[in-house]
Amino acid sequence: MAVRKYHLTFTPENVSEPVTYRLVKEFDVMINILRAEVDEAGGRLMIAMEGSGIQIERAIRYLEASHVQVQELKEFIRKDDSRCTNCGACVSICPVKAFVMDGRTFKVAFLNEKCIACGMCVDACPPGAIRLRAQV
Ligand code: SF4
Ligand code: SF4
Structure with a gap:
């Protein structure tokens, strides 16, 4: 998975x-909605999709056939360790705890898999x- x-x-x-609903019901993938916005121009949804490689591939094909523009989010931000002063500001502000401070070394690490691109x-x-x- x-x-x-x-x-x-x-x-x-x-x-x-x-x-x-269709992704879950017909393609048997698990969907976690991370962000959602709707306005007169349409809508934008950020999701995490869980399933086998084939299930995800079929689900993406269905979305594209439904004229939904799909962009995989692999890396939204990057932290430059040579500039980071480990001040912790990002740890406080990140809503999903994608930055963590090591309580022993006081160094801040970025966990890309948690980031929801806010x-x-x-x-x-x-x-x-x-x-x-x-840009998303
Ligand atoms: S801890 Fe976070 S906010 Fe502070 S300098 Fe490093 S990356 Fe920037
Ligand atoms: S979710 Fe990602 S973009 Fe938003 S504050 Fe956390 S690390 Fe930064």
């Missing part, structure tokens, strides 16, 4: 389709050690 993160973009025409840490980092890698 694998867990992959995707950013889905819906048009005004397909934004009301029960896409996540972008809040980028401006919160005093020395600019956190850079965006992808």
Whole structure:
């Protein structure tokens, strides 16, 4: 089983389709909605999808056939360890604890698999050690 993160973009025409329901019911994948936004331009959904490689592949094909734009989110931000002062500002601001401070060494580590691409840490980092890698 694998867990992959995707950013889905819906048009005004397909934004009301029960896409996540169908993904679970017909493609047997588990969906965790990380972020959701809907406006007059359509909708954007960030999801974590869990399933076998074949299940995920079929689910993605279904989304694309439904005219949903699918972008896999592998790396949203990157932390530059040479600039990081281990101040902990990102640890406080990250809503999903994707930054953790080692209580023994007082060094801050970034856990990419937890990141939900909210972008809040980028401006919160005093020395600019956190850079965006992808726009979603
Ligand atoms: S906010 Fe920036 S400098 Fe401070 S611990 Fe996080 S990455 Fe390092
Ligand atoms: S982008 Fe958001 S979720 Fe990802 S590490 Fe930064 S604050 Fe955390």
